[in-house]
Amino acid sequence: MMSYQQLLDQRAQLEADIAAARAAERRAAIAQIRRLMSEHHIASHEILPRRAARRARLLEGEVLYQDPVSGATWAGRGRPPRWLAGRERELYRVNLESQDSREGR
Known part of the structure; x- marks a missing residue:
C-alpha cells in the first residue's frame, strides 16, 4: 500500500x-x-451578437447611475439604492460615452 x-x-x-x-x-x-x-x-x-456583447458589458458592472454627493454607484440591476429612492433616475445617469472613453473602450 x-x-x-x-x-x-x-x-x-x-x-x-x-x-x-x-x-x-x-x-x-x-x-x-x-x-x-x-x-x-x-x-x-x-x-457574439451585439445583444450578448452588451449584456456581457453590463455583467461586468457598468455604472449607469452615480450619487454626486457620496460617489456611490449603481448598475441599474436589482433593488435601487437608498440614495436613489424617490428621485428621478435620469438626473443621476452617468454619461456612458465619457465612461467608455475613460475605460478605453
Whole structure:
C-alpha cells in the first residue's frame, strides 16, 4: 500500500498532467475554431451578437447611475439604492460615452 505522502505526490502529478492535457486540447480547439472561421469567412462579431456583447458589458458592472454627493454607484440591476429612492433616475445617469472613453473602450 502507498503511503499518504506518495498518494499526495501522485495526485499532484495527476493534476499537473490534467492541466497540461486541458491546455493542449484548448489550444487545438482554438486552432480548429480559427480554421473554420477563416474557411467560412466568419467574423468574430458574428459569433457574439451585439445583444450578448452588451449584456456581457453590463455583467461586468457598468455604472449607469452615480450619487454626486457620496460617489456611490449603481448598475441599474436589482433593488435601487437608498440614495436613489424617490428621485428621478435620469438626473443621476452617468454619461456612458465619457465612461467608455475613460475605460478605453
